[in-house]
Amino acid sequence: MKNLLVASTSTIHGSGYLEYLTETLEALFSETDDILFIPFARPGGISHDAYTQRATEAFKKIGKNITGLHTYKDPVAAIQQAQGIFTGGGNTFVLVSELLKRNAMQPLREVLLNGTPYLGTSAGSNICGITMQNTNDMPIVYPSSFKTTGVVPFNINAHYLDPDLSSTHMGETRETRIKEFHTQQTIPVVGLREGSWIRVRGEEMLLKGAHTARIFLQGKPPFEIASETDLASAL
Amino acid sequence: MKNLLVASTSTIHGSGYLEYLTETLEALFSETDDILFIPFARPGGISHDAYTQRATEAFKKIGKNITGLHTYKDPVAAIQQAQGIFTGGGNTFVLVSELLKRNAMQPLREVLLNGTPYLGTSAGSNICGITMQNTNDMPIVYPSSFKTTGVVPFNINAHYLDPDLSSTHMGETRETRIKEFHTQQTIPVVGLREGSWIRVRGEEMLLKGAHTARIFLQGKPPFEIASETDLASAL
Numbered sequence: 001m002k003n004l005l006v007a008s009t010s011t012i013h014g015s016g017y018l019e020y021l022t023e024t025l026e027a028l029f030s031e032t033d034d035i036l037f038i039p040f041a042r043p044g045g046i047s048h049d050a051y052t053q054r055a056t057e058a059f060k061k062i063g064k065n066i067t068g069l070h071t072y073k074d075p076v077a078a079i080q081q082a083q084g085i086f087t088g089g090g091n092t093f094v095l096v097s098e099l100l101k102r103n104a105m106q107p108l109r110e111v112l113l114n115g116t117p118y119l120g121t122s123a124g125s126n127i128c129g130i131t132m133q134n135t136n137d138m139p140i141v142y143p144s145s146f147k148t149t150g151v152v153p154f155n156i157n158a159h160y161l162d163p164d165l166s167s168t169h170m171g172e173t174r175e176t177r178i179k180e181f182h183t184q185q186t187i188p189v190v191g192l193r194e195g196s197w198i199r200v201r202g203e204e205m206l207l208k209g210a211h212t213a214r215i216f217l218q219g220k221p222p223f224e225i226a227s228e229t230d231l232a233s234a235l
Numbered sequence: 236m237k238n239l240l241v242a243s244t245s246t247i248h249g250s251g252y253l254e255y256l257t258e259t260l261e262a263l264f265s266e267t268d269d270i271l272f273i274p275f276a277r278p279g280g281i282s283h284d285a286y287t288q289r290a291t292e293a294f295k296k297i298g299k300n301i302t303g304l305h306t307y308k309d310p311v312a313a314i315q316q317a318q319g320i321f322t323g324g325g326n327t328f329v330l331v332s333e334l335l336k337r338n339a340m341q342p343l344r345e346v347l348l349n350g351t352p353y354l355g356t357s358a359g360s361n362i363c364g365i366t367m368q369n370t371n372d373m374p375i376v377y378p379s380s381f382k383t384t385g386v387v388p389f390n391i392n393a394h395y396l397d398p399d400l401s402s403t404h405m406g407e408t409r410e411t412r413i414k415e416f417h418t419q420q421t422i423p424v425v426g427l428r429e430g431s432w433i434r435v436r437g438e439e440m441l442l443k444g445a446h447t448a449r450i451f452l453q454g455k456p457p458f459e460i461a462s463e464t465d466l467a468s469a470l
Contacts, residue, residue: 013403044411045418091415093374133375136406139328139368140416142381146374159406168248170429171371171394176279180326181375183280194405 002151003028003117004200006128008158008192010089010121018058018121020195024208026062028117032083035059037066040098041090041123055088075102079111089122089158092135096127097143109149118151122158125192129155134181134189136174152200153188154235160191160214175214175222182218188235189216198231205231237386238263238352241363242432243393245324245356253293253356255430259443261297263352267318270294272301275333276325276358290323310337314346324357324393327370331362332378344384353386357393360427364390369416369424371409387435388423389470395426395449410449410457417453423470424451433466440466 005021005028012020029035039051046054052068059066066086072078079085085108087095099105105127112118112128126132127148134157163173172180178189191214192198199206207213212224215234225234240256240263247255264270274286281289287303294301301321307313314320320343322330334340340362347353347363361367362383369392398408407415413424426449427433434441442448447459450469460469 009405011405013405042415042418043407045415091412094415094419134373136373138412138416139370139374139381140412140419141368146377159404161404161406169394169396170244170246170248171396172278177326177373177375180277180280180329181373183277184329184375 001115001202002112002200003115004112004128004151005119005197006125006152006156006192006200007119007121007197008125008160009194012195016058017054021119021197022062024197024199025059025119028119029062029064029084031117033063034065034067034082035084035086036069036078036082038069038085038087038095038099038124040069041088041092041095043088043090051088051090055086059086075104076107079104079107082111082116084117085111086119087121087124087127089124091140092123092126092132092137093139093141093143095123096132096146096148097141099127100144105147105149109151112149112151125156125158128152130187131155131185133185133187134178152198152205152231154231155187155189157189157191160193178216178222182216186218188218190214190231191216191222196227203232207231236350236437237347237435238350239347239363239386239435240354240432241360241387241391241427241435242354242356243360243395243427244429247430251293252289256354256432257297259432259434260294260354263354264297264299264319266352268298269300269302269317270319270321271304271313271317273304273320273322273330273334273359275305276323276327276330278323278325286323286325290321294321310339311342314339314342317346317351319352320346321354322356322359322362324359326375327358327361327367327372328374328376328378330358331367331381331383332376334362335379340382340384344386347384347386360391360393363387365422366390366420368420368422369413387433387440387466389466390422390424392424392426395428410451413451413457417451421453423453425449425466426451426457431462438467442466
């Protein structure tokens with residue numbers, strides 16, 4: 001039975017790393033004290049070790065031990081044996097590229113379908129979708145595919161932002177970018193605002209947090225769903 | 236001798252399509268009345284015909300005829316025979332993917348190196364760089380490569396935006412994204428603000444327009460260069 005927490009962001013404004021999720025994480029990881037951390041997204045280009053240290057400090061507060069996937073000789077075995085997994089944010093192209101190089105995307109999919117508790121934030125949430133094609137990140141490396149785990153039946157747009165009506169900037173809004181996606185692809189997209197997450201248990205996929213989420217379906221006007229809505233019925 | 240106009244945007248706030256560039260475009264295309272338009276980036280997903288129509292209307296004001304590349308049976312020959320070329324903005328992944336599918340990237344490079352006058356805006360400027368890896372666009376299709384024409388010896392970040400110091404949003408700033416790029420790649424990046432363009436004539440590459448541009452070199456702090464600076468000496 002799937003047991004996932006798919007969060008828009010690790011950090012909300014004015015609060016520490018993962019702080020707003022503390023209670024939820026205690027429940028998600030209640031069955032294990034040992035969590036495998038996937039540091040490949042390297043936010044700001046920090047090293048795997050430094051990123052793992054950041055996760056270690058955050059999880060120490062709820063009594064959990066963190067080990068970085070980069071420290072294992074056999075990363076596939078590490079994923080298969082993990083009692084809990086956390087993939088942090090950063091650059092989704094780098095994250096996907098590194099997972100694919102290690103042939104680790106499919107094993108990750110399998111353990112998540114089989115019930116390993118999983119936390120994803122930002123890029124770590126993008127890889128829960130069918131493809132990474134709604135990332136906001138820069139294509140700083142060329143991954144061998146855009147396909148991701150597909151453990152949820154849609155794509156994620158993390159850090160979703162409403163159009164700034166006072167802006168004089170001529171770059172595309174987030175909504176325009178997702179509409180362009182739907183001229184090319186049929187996959188539903190969930191625009192997940194910072195402070196929102198999706199709690200997946202089995203087939204249930206509840207929107208959580210203070211905000212509504214914006215749903216984009218090909219050929220339909222986008223719409224909002226309220227917190228506590230089950231995405232399984234909304235799509 | 237190269238003869239390029241590499242613009243951050245087609246449109247600045249409060250002004251019509253290409254309006255701020257009118258005088259410059261008359262000079263760029265002074266030798267020809269016929270311009271080949273590459274509509275593949277499809278902003279907002281509009282059709283090739285509709286996009287070509289938009290370009291046609293803008294160029295009518297300076298007495299130029301526009302033909303869309305999508306109307307040619309042999310796009311490579313069309314590029315080779317063109318007296319002037321304009322590539323409009325939209326989604327860089329779609330643009331690059333469509334050019335590569337038609338084996339048109341290398342022929343485009345060759346004619347630009349040989350002096351065909353060229354206007355690029357936004358995505359159309361990204362493809363003047365060595366790779367498209369500093370685009371802001373969403374990866375809505377998977378191109379067979381990120382490599383572009385390399386007619387300038389750097390990459391472009393179009394619609395460059397300074398960090399918004401009042402923002403509570405936790406997504407990466409543009410500067411952070413480009414710094415992440417330099418943990419993976421060595422190519423210099425020019426952050427080109429809306430209203431700026433680069434006028435390339437032979438080996439000279441002058442920054443034009445009212446703004447400074449932000450230069451990112453691997454391992455060095457980013458810095459600003461003034462309008463009228465030759466990028467050949469600044470990099």
